[in-house]
Amino acid sequence: MVRLYQLARAGRPSACRYWPTCSxxxxxxxxxxxxxxxxxxxxRRLSGCHPWGGWGPDPVPE
Incomplete structure (x- = not known):
């Protein structure tokens, strides 16, 4: 399902506040x-995706 989302968004600028992107x-x-x-x-990651949420690097924990 995530891959389908990525294919649908391909070529469009990302609106994600974090790196790597949420997908x-x-x-x-x-x-x-x-x-x-x-x-x-x-x-947890998606719950922080709002105007008062964080931004920048947020790697997946080991």
Whole structure:
């Protein structure tokens, strides 16, 4: 599902406040931590995506 989103957004500028982008973060989190913990990390990341949220580098934890 994330890959489909990335394909649909290809060629458009990113509106993501973080690096890596939220979709790249999601793929990395799922790959490194599996579905259960990865989903928790994704939810935490997306919950900070608002005008008063953070910005800048936010790598997937090891």
């Amino acid at each position: 790249s973060y999601a793929l990395q989190a799922l790959e490194r931590h599996g579905a259960w913990r990865g989903t928790g990390l994704i939810v």
